[in-house]
Amino acid sequence: MPVSKNTPKDIAKRVAEKRSARTNGWRRETFTLERSEARAKAREWFERFPKAAYMTEIEFWRELEDGRIEFTIRRLPSAD
Template sequence: MVAETRRPADVAKRSARGLKGARSWRRETFVLARPEARAKALEWFDLYPKAAYMTEIEAWRELADGRIEFTIRRLPSAD
């Protein structure tokens, strides 16, 4: 009998196999001027309400030229 390995990479591989077909986050990244970035975020929250899709701004930052880069994530469908 071969002992089951416990290296982090092996654990990650087993976990990934177990998650196949499971829900995964949908992410989209935008780079827009501040007013357009705000409008795009509001549009996403209107289309994919937080209560049903767990929509959230995952990360954001202001670039040197003043534009906003942000990533929105959501679940693919409601429960």
């Protein structure tokens, strides 16, 4: 009879592997802000995590129906 792969340890391992594969080491954060606040938040991230050192970038953005901007910034982790 085959061994079940539904023990808590097996489930935790599968979840950790999926999370690792999904993030690939990138740190991501998603914001939904008014346009001027979105620009300020992006500037803040690029100042705090310079592109040259952290490969910071706007990974995705869109304008919502109410005019707010939803965006995801990603960067490489540091020793934080």
